[in-house]
Amino acid sequence: MSDRDADLPLFPLGIVALPGEEVPLHLFEERYKELGAQCIADDREFGIVLVDDDGPRSVGCAMRVTEVLQQFDDGRMDIMTRGTRPFRVVEEHHRHAYASAEVEFLDDASESLDHDAAAAVRQAYASLATQATEHDVAPADLAAASAYDLAASVEFSAEAKQQLLESRSENARLRQLLALLRSALKHLEFADLAKVRSASNGVVRFE
Structure with a gap:
């Protein structure tokens, strides 16, 4: 309980x-x-x-x-x-x-970590951070970070964050976060990177 x-x-x-x-x-x-x-x-x-x-x-x-x-x-x-x-x-x-x-x-469900999903999330996050902030993320920091940790440093919409908060599965959160990160990367293809970087202050912002 x-x-x-x-x-x-x-x-x-x-x-x-x-x-x-x-x-x-x-x-x-x-x-x-x-x-x-x-x-x-x-x-x-x-x-x-x-x-x-x-x-x-x-x-x-x-x-x-x-x-x-x-x-x-x-x-x-x-x-x-x-x-x-x-x-x-x-x-x-x-x-x-x-x-x-x-x-x-609320506790998470007992489950084995989906290492493929975790690796995909780390790769997408590292790419996003590099493009949006011009800062590389240390591999050790990425390996130690949970889906919550990574999502907390990206300014997603309140509804997207609420869905992550309500999920009781780390694997489900990783899949949700991967979709959000890929969408953010797609957004960057059409964004003015100079403006994104100047506004980031170390935090990647996407609505």
Whole structure:
């Protein structure tokens, strides 16, 4: 049975975070200033969930505050957070100024890694990174990276990232990511590489 948290603080946003992804946040609303202060004080996770035209999604990513970048006198703060693990909302609560929920943390299915798919993803990612950022990726870094790790460094659409987050199979994520990377490479064939590189700041951006 998956682990659960009976009262995980929730931060609904128009973005999707992935495990391992670093996400900077500016907390200015009173409820989220309270959420941030509580999570920092208790060294506990909170959850980012995507909210779009379809409403809030049931699967999100737990986050941990890794650094307080700046704190203001009125309680506003700039923080750096990092994704830890996916979860599914079981029941939402309204016990605090911010939303929270009972959640179950999601495990991957037990399976043998599809090495052919992994190799194809690494090759496509290396090609994309070289073309879009002019930086080569070390083979050792690629070999150690999961589908989440690689996807977190490419700015795909929220829907594409949500599909990766909801998948409970690393092999399925690799196949999804390979299709996304190949589409991004095709996009580069018609893009102004100079503009792509100047805007990348080390992150490959594709919608």
